[in-house]
Every structure is written in C-alpha cells, then in structure tokens.
Amino acid sequence: MPIIEYNSEYFDALCKFVAQVGINLGLAHRPFVDHYYATKDWCRLYLYVTDDGNILATYGLERMRFEYNRCELTMGFGENFYSIQPGAGGVLFVHGHRICPIGLVYGGSASTHRLIRARHWMYYSGVRVYTLNDDYAVRTGEGVFRKLVKSVAREVTRSRVSKYESRIPAVVLKQISVREEKEYTRDLLVLDSPFALRFTPTLDYLEWRYNTSLSFARYRLFRILQRGRTAGYTVINESPAKLIIAHCDGMDPEALAYGVLLSILEVARQDFHPRCVVLTSCHPHMQNIYQQFGFTMQHPERSFCVGTLEGPANIAQDTSSWLVNYDWGDNGLRPPFLDQPQYAIS
Helix, strand or coil: CCEEEECCHHHHHHHHHHHHCCCHHHCCCHHHHHHHHHCCCCECCCCCCCCCCCCCEEEEEEEEEEEECCCCEEEEEEEEEEECCCHHHHHHHHHHHHCCCCCECCCCCHHHHHCCCCCCCEEEECEEEEECCCCCCCCCCCCHHHHHHHHHHCCCCCCCCHHHHHHHHHHHHHHHEEEEEEECCCHCCCCCCCCCCEEECCCHHHHHCCCCCCCCCCEEEEEEEEEEEEEEEEEEEEEECCCEEEEEEECCCHHHHHHHHHHHHHHHHCCCCEEEEEEEEEHHHHHHHHHHHHHHECCCCCCEEEEECCCCCCCCCCCEEEECCCCCCCCCCCCCCCCCCCCCCC
C-alpha cells in the first residue's frame, strides 16, 4: 500500500474516497484540488493507496515560510486529514512531517488533536478570532427553533459594514489610506517587521495562494499607504456572505490594523446587505483597534498548535507580538466554492 502524491490522474479515486468519508469536502472540487495540490512543490496532498488504486487516507501539507525572531523558519500546515481505515492517516502524518519536521495546526478535527496531543505538541493561547456581523452559522443537528432564532438574529443584530466607517478616527484617515492592486509586486513585501512571528511568503507564493484571478475563490489585494508611502498590504477573501482577512503584513501594528479596516470598508462599500467579516489577531493594540471598530472575540479560541514528531518545537508561548491570519493553509478554502452552482458573485 504505497504513499503517493496527488496528481490529476487520481481525482476520480479521490471523489470516491470523499463519498466514503461522507462529508462535503473541497477535495471533490477539481479546480481547487488541481490548483492547490498539483501546481507547486511546497503544497502536496499525500494519499494512502491500495494496490488496486483505492484511497484509504489523505493528508495535505503546505510548507509555509515564517520569520521567527528574525530567523527563517519553515512549518508544515496540516490539512484535509481524513481516513477510512484505522492507522492509515497516522502513516501519512508521519510521512509528511519527516519531509517537513515542524508542523502547524490552526483549527483541526478531534482526531487530529488526539494525534498531536499524543506527540506532545504545544498549544498556544492568545491567537484570537474576531467577527463583525456574526453569521450565526447553523450547526449540524440543531433543531428548527434554534435555526429560527439564528435567522432572526441575522436580521436584527447586523448592520451593513459601511455603517462602521465613522468609528475610524479622523486623524487616522488623514494618514492611512488603501489602494486596490491586481498584482503582487516586490515593493509590497515587508522587510523590517515589528512582529516576533509572522508568515513571510515569497512573491511566487502570493501569486499562487492568493491569486486575484482564481475561479473558485476571490482574493482582493490592497496596498496600505501611510502618508503616501507603502506600509504593508492586506488580502481579503470575498464571498457573497462573508469577508475573511486572508493575509496581511505591515511595518507598524497600528497602521496595519487601520489598513485592514479601510480595506474591508472598500470591499463592502456598495453592499446592500450585511456581510460577516472574520479576522485573526494576537497583538493587543491591534485587537483594541478591531474591538473599537465593532469586532467581537469568538469563544472558545480556535486551536493553534506547533510541534514535531518528537514533541514541541522551540517556539516560546508568548503570542502577543505574533502576526497570525485566518486564511492560512486551506482554512479559507472550503466548499461551496464560487464556481460551484450554489454560489455566484458579481
């Protein structure tokens, strides 16, 4: 039973596997799978396959380039970890983290956390998810009454994003502005950062992962300007019901936070209906800015863990100077995708 890397020849077998898992997975959507797992060496989907070509388990691993205390660090973001045979998933997990020794899980299923707890990975607190206009998502198994209550809450507790613009101080608007861009250019990359841990993708990576012309997801890139000079950038994952701050980076936490907010306002300026907005923040000053704007912190915290096959990684537990974003790995790439029949966007 060999371990292989996904390529397009295995898509039909992958669809058969997804049907056996019994969950609506992005792995059954070919434009996403072929782009994400079959175009770049740094992102692969490992398959545990029988001799007759049936898939028993999957494990996606995206090798992401970070900077930690000004030193380069590569971590493998684990994702799409599913198995229909006991033990098969664990074999793929070990295989992946022999290739990329330091692993990162941001979110993850109960089975994933059982596996990483057994290997004594470190859990980090303070990586907080914030929402504006909570979408009151319906959970599997919820009753009719609870669904009705959430539907009413969506109508009466949410406002169009544009109505929050007055919460940005006038002095900020005189100094900070944003401009939408179509391409990633070298002058956007931040060389001098105040953050102890941050994701530092190359231009090639940004053009692949947050490409502004994908069929299955819509990413919008904004340059952040401080007194007319580039101070960072933000990338927004836009769908009809939700905006996600996919990734951002900047030279100053305050300018970055306000740049994020101005980018959100720009995307939502013509909205007729409220959209949910989701972002992640660790930095206390940035958190305060987001909360003053109207964002609320979600409970419980989304799990954020790092480790190796032998145990914890050598990363301190203080996250207050980290820059973490929500749409890392495949976190923002979940069905339904924009090019599927149930979705449409202008």
